[in-house]
Amino acid sequence: MKIGVLMKQVPDTETKIRIKDDASGIVVDGIKWVMNPYDEYAVEEALRIKEKKAGSTVTIISMGPKRSVETIRTGLAMGADSGILIDDPALEGADCYATAKALAKVMEPENFDLILCGKQAIDDDSAQVPQMVAEFLGMPQAMVIDKLVVSDDGKKATCYRRIEGGAKEVLEVDLPAIVAAEKGLNEPRYASLPGIMKAKSKPFKEINLGALGLKAEEVGAKGAKLKVKKYFLPAEKAPGKIIPGEPEDAARALVKMLREEAKVV
């Protein structure tokens, strides 16, 4: 099987985010960049499928600034076979739509049997790119999946997702399709030290818009349907209250507070 994995480089989850003085974005100086955690599940799942199906390949595709190479290489160190980075100054300001368009364009000629990705990137949390990529490529999509079974003949995939009330929804899709990973899909492996050394010599290519046959107006800030006007930090939360006492008394006190102070019941 030929598997593609969409991967985004994001700030480490423990990063202390600071907003630029002009509110146009976050300060990137000193940030530690990592692979989007949901994408780690996607990479891991791709590798597991590859290990089961002889002759499979896994390609990591990312759009982002040059430093994203480092994160692609983490995927290669985990065991993926090759990487592609779409990197062009004109992509500055791209929204989900523009991003999906560029990603779809780069994947078109690859003819993947399966595309895996995370259900959302933990930086913008928009959770829209996978769906849009599916539309651009005209593929079925299965989002927020925590179990995936590819049929022996590689023609179908059964996808499971949790829904409200603890129930599971089971989707069957024809391949090629795009599947977005939810936490719990698997336990991602570490990049082993020998794997890290091998990653250096794996095929990796960088593509700009020209090579993709796209114009800056289509996919950059100008092609974006959405503009971010301003970034700001959420208001600081007031500290929580701990209600002491025996459970019964504490519950009574809680109800009282909900009724009288919070006025929600």
Added chain:
Amino acid sequence: MAEKQVKIAKGGSFLLEPTGSYRVFTPDDFTEEQKMFSKTASDFLEKEIIPILEKIEHKQPGLVPSLLKKAGELGLLMIDIPKKYDGLGESKATSMLVSEKMARIGSWAVSAGAHTGIGTLPIVYFGNPEQKKRYLPRLATGEILSCYCLTETGSGSDALSLKTKAVLSPDGKHYILNGGKQFITNAGFADLFIVYAKVDGDKFSAFIVEKAGTEGIQIGAEEKKLGLKGSSTCSITFENVKVPKENLLGEIGKGHKIAFNILNIGRFKLGAGAMGPCKVMLAEAIKYGKVRVQFGKPIIDFGMLRRKVADMAIKIYAGESMAYRIAGMMDAGLKSVDEDDVVKQMEIIEEYAIEDSIIKVYGTEVINYVADESLQMFGGYGFTEEYPIERPYRDCRVDRIFEGTNEINRLLIPGTILRRASKGQLPLFEFIARINSELEEKSKSRISKTSGPLAWAVRACELSKRVALYASNLAVQKYALAIQDEQEVMETMANMIIDTYAMDSACARTLQLIEDRGKTKTRVQMDIANVLCQESYDRINLLARNIITAVAGDEAKKHFKNLEKLGTKGRIDSIKIKKEIAAHFVEADGYNLSAS
């Protein structure tokens, strides 16, 4: 940046060469690949070790060996093993960086380090091709686990006096080992023992002993230790243990070469590795200080605690600058020799014996300092097991004892410098003659001429070298060879030299940063270098005066005058600068100056 050529300086030459006169390797120079290795090591600790730490510390049987094998599968045990024997053949800097991450949990670090370092390196550097082929690939993956048996009840620091004896069997096929070892890390589960014994009772030698199928090896009970509770430490007795003749490691009577060279590597890894937990403890203390409110404000806002933060960060910056500088010089040297030329490799490693002892002492004393001060910031809670400093506080105590006690390493620092100088390997006396002639010239201009960024600190550093060597020379003149027995003087000399290496390394790194990214992005590093240099300079002057008073008699006055000529101009406001340094690390929630 990482590709810039690092100079292969001579060991000990930092005392004699101008500060910042050549490129050194620093924690700002890690390659992308090194950062990835480092991340795998931290992830492994985070996910595999820390969640089950309780069980490790209670020595659940079989747990540490199984974790070592897991680490082995990830390649964490094969960094120093040549590619030819299924290892990674990676640099000392990589090895050091991974040690730093592993060191986050002391008992884990010691178990892994005893296997990969003292347990494996004797074979890497002194094994013959058959021994390497037989053992290294399995040591690389952790399939077999190793330990290092040097210490005995009667011989600790004085390792050469050990009593374990090896005698060739009548048929000439085996050595028969008899004796006992003490405090052997990993003894409880090791498959392979590197054992030092004297052939016929007088020829110091080393052997590789396999446990499987060998009779007469008895492992004692686990020691009940202050710290490192998760690591196995036992005595071992060898009673008529038959070791195949082929398992002699190196040559008969040359075992001390193996023992001391392996210790040299162990020393720099221990000292460098200590910086890892220091960074963790500092971050914990800062975070706690932000949420703990007393007198109506977070305690981190109190000046005395900020001063602690600044001092901890300054020492960590100096420590890691010193450590990676050594690794960089070794790597540059090792790169220039053939992979199979072990004799040359050993020469290169031995070249930095002085720096190894320095970082062993400095790093292990910094970690004890940081543990103590960060625990203090937690108040009474720091003293309890529920808070994160109690364990590392206990764990780091032994760092000053093993891999050569800090006393022994302090003796080695001036001892080795003097030995090399007298053999003409280090132009020490030429430099001292120059200092004296500089002092005779009336003007002090020649000594004080420094300009450019960081001029004040660099000058303090240059002056410190001169003050330290000037006073040391008086002691050497007085005692000559008998100086070895004047331990208080030797210790004082060692302390001056350690301070000098710290200043010199911090300045060299900071100057490189200024060159690479400019002053505005190097502000905190410059502040650190300035404060460090002033405090070290003051300390060195005090120590130099102590030596002069002890050795110069009536002449002391004249020498004090000369020290005055070596005085710094002006002072920096260290109280103010430390406030700024602290503000940086408080804002960052911890130490953030290394690239990994």
